[in-house]
Amino acid sequence: MKKIFLLLLLLTTGCSDALLEKPKSLASEIFYNTDAEVKAAVNAIYGPMRADNALSINYPAQLEGLADYGDSRGSQMAVSLYQGLDNTNINRVGVIWDNFYQSIRNANLVIANVPKATAISEANKAAFLGEAKFLRSLLYFALVRNWNGVPLRTEANMTIYDVARSSVAEVYELILSDALAAEASLPDTPAEIGRPSKWAAKTLLSEIYLYQENYKASAAKAKEVIDSGKYALVEVSQSEDFQKIYGPEVVNTAEEIFYFKYSRQQGFGLVSYAHRKTAQYNYYGPGGVYAQYTDSTTNSVIKNWSGKDLRKAHILYNVDIGLGKSSCLYRKFRDPAATNYGAGNDYPWYRYADLLLFHAEAEARSNQTPTEAALESLNKVHRRAYGYPSNTVSAVDLKRTDYNLTSFIDKVVEERGYETMYEGKRWLDLKRLGIAKQRILEVKKIVVADKHMLWPIPSSEILYNKLLTAENQNPGY
Known part of the structure; x- marks a missing residue:
């Protein structure tokens, strides 16, 4: 398949x-x-x-290498110094x-x-x-x-x-x-x-409108996709269930809106940008680069991430690669049977989770308040992350009365950071929101150069x- x-x-x-x-x-x-x-x-x-x-x-x-939750090392170290390439x-x-x-x-x-x-x-x-x-x-x-x-x-x-x-x-x-x-x-x-499909085009339009600050149009396009009933979040009950979304043998899921498809065959595989084969672990066949990493005690994004969130255990694992025992590598896209330049994992340009979070932000912004519809889109992603059915009210549901517009957007941004970690989306989100320099200063204590x-x-x-x-x-x- x-x-x-x-x-x-x-x-x-x-x-x-x-x-x-x-x-x-x-x-x-x-x-x-x-x-x-x-x-x-x-x-x-x-x-x-x-x-x-x-x-x-x-x-x-x-x-x-630009995201607030991690860093690059080796030949990519300059990316995470934020002073220019x-x-x-x-x-x-x-x-x-x-x-x-x-x-x-x-x-x-x-x-x-x-x-x-x-x-x-x-x-x-x-x-x-x-x-x-x-x-x-x-x-x-x-x-x-x-x-x-x-x-x-x-x-x-x-x-x-x-x-x-x-x-x-x-x-x-x-x-x-x-x-x-x-x-x-x-x-x-x-x-x-x-x-x-046309639904992928509507998802693209929803994100384009977000960048243009046309929040009403963004929310409307996202709602068309939601109302179509074409997509659904893949349900999970334990961290390893996320492999039903990202695993190398997965062909297609209810969550897939538009992916780049890859195969283990030489020249047609997803080249892992942080190989993960170590003496202790074998999450990627060839292994040995460790280009991106994070730290569970010094990086506040990771430190403050609840251990009850099943995404955390799925994505991160502690391994000392010469940077200390609290350093972590990423294993979101793992394929132990990968060949050189030939992992079978697909690249998720747009998942239904992306679309729901586009909708949550745009719907709240267009109404100048977190509406019930915006909250439900956010809660669907949040419930699934904690192992609850995404379409059913749960014990971890976020409550509308706890948020104003600003704090709700902050929560959406936090949720999207965890949900799309290691998908190359975080830095672009921070730039769009105008908080990239602020976040890097807060988390990494680095002043980002304008050229960067x-x-x-x-x-x-x-x-x-x-x-x-x-x-x-x-x-x-």
């Missing part, structure tokens, strides 16, 4: 190379003509963005940029050519275009949050290399336009496991894009 998406991934990599390296060798009027040909072109979008040196290792690793990590974020833009280029090829296809139905054209626009929206959303304004490369200018940086507002205009188009044309049910709030534009862009010079670089680099 886990191999269902493997054929898609095989097609992805093969087509990606062709589309990126020799685009002029393709007769586009022929190649984009049938369902099979268009599907292969759409598959090619996934290749660069989920590759070993992009999403499956560099992207989440860079973001996890060193050359090694500048190169790593440069790889993310390059790979994301390669996927954007592949999406642009689909968007430009599919409307001209003659041997494919209009319904299928719409679905393929929706998928391409969903992925392009997702990618630009990642880029703008980490770099601010970036060059906008679309089907209209994809043959032009020299493209100036657009403003943040202009980037969001494209992100929103693509996400709305995807919502309108994606199918109700994914064509295959691992592909987006954004990633540097890579030299590959500065050197070859004539409309981007060193003067256009993000501050401090």
Whole structure:
């Protein structure tokens, strides 16, 4: 079952190379003509963005080193010093940029050519275009949050290399336009496991609206997903039950809205950004890096985390890797049978838990008070964390009378920090909320340098894009 998406991934990599390296060798009027040909072109979008040196290792690793609940070590130590990236990590974020833009280029090829296809139905054209626009929206959303304004490369200018940086507002205009188009044309049910549906597009829109502080729209999109009845939290009664969500053999769950699918096969696996094989434990096959870690006594986020929360025991385990007996490693994505660069765990870009917490925050903000609906969305995630049925009133329920708007948002932020730990989402949340510097100072006693709030534009862009010079670089680099 886990191999269902493997054929898609095989097609992805093969087509990606062709589309990126020799685009002029393709007769586009022929190649984009049938369902099979268009599907292969759409598959090619996934290749660069989920590759070993992009999403499956560099992207989440860079973001996890910035979170308030943990630190990076070794060659990634500079990430957690918050004074700007060193050359090694500048190169790593440069790889993310390059790979994301390669996927954007592949999406642009689909968007430009599919409307001209003659041997494919209009319904299928719409679905393929929706998928391409969903992925392009997702990618630009990642880029703008980490770099601010970036060059906008679309089907209209994809043959032009020299493209100036657009403003943040202009980037969001494209992100929103693509996400709305995807919502309108994606199918109700994914064509295959691992592909987006219109509900994934609505979830993306809910988060986009959160960033734009359009809380009413964010809450409305989230509620559409909730009311659809398409998704549910996976119920747990003990910490190891969370493996039913994150385990390497899991194919799909009721909680999955949009995931990047991986396999143990070489080149198609989730590359763990903190290998976990030690003399005492074997949570990951190859093992030995320990790039991200935390401490159960010195980090207040971890220290104050209730031991009754089943997520804590599932995610963290104490092991002395030379940093003391209270140091902890992460085991959320564990695969003892993993090969080198080949873990079978999938990467959860959007889970139903994400959507519920989007709704809790947006619903409360749009009403200027924690409503019963906002509280119920938060309580569903909270109940499940403590082993109670998520849809039933429980002994651990949070009570509306205990919160005003500010304290309720703080609680949502805390819950999301625990729920998405080690998924590369925490730092982006802290930045959106405007509390990143405050949290790092409170928890780690470090003053974050302004330059550390954004990633540097890579030299590959500065050197070859004539409309981007060193003067256009993000501050401090």
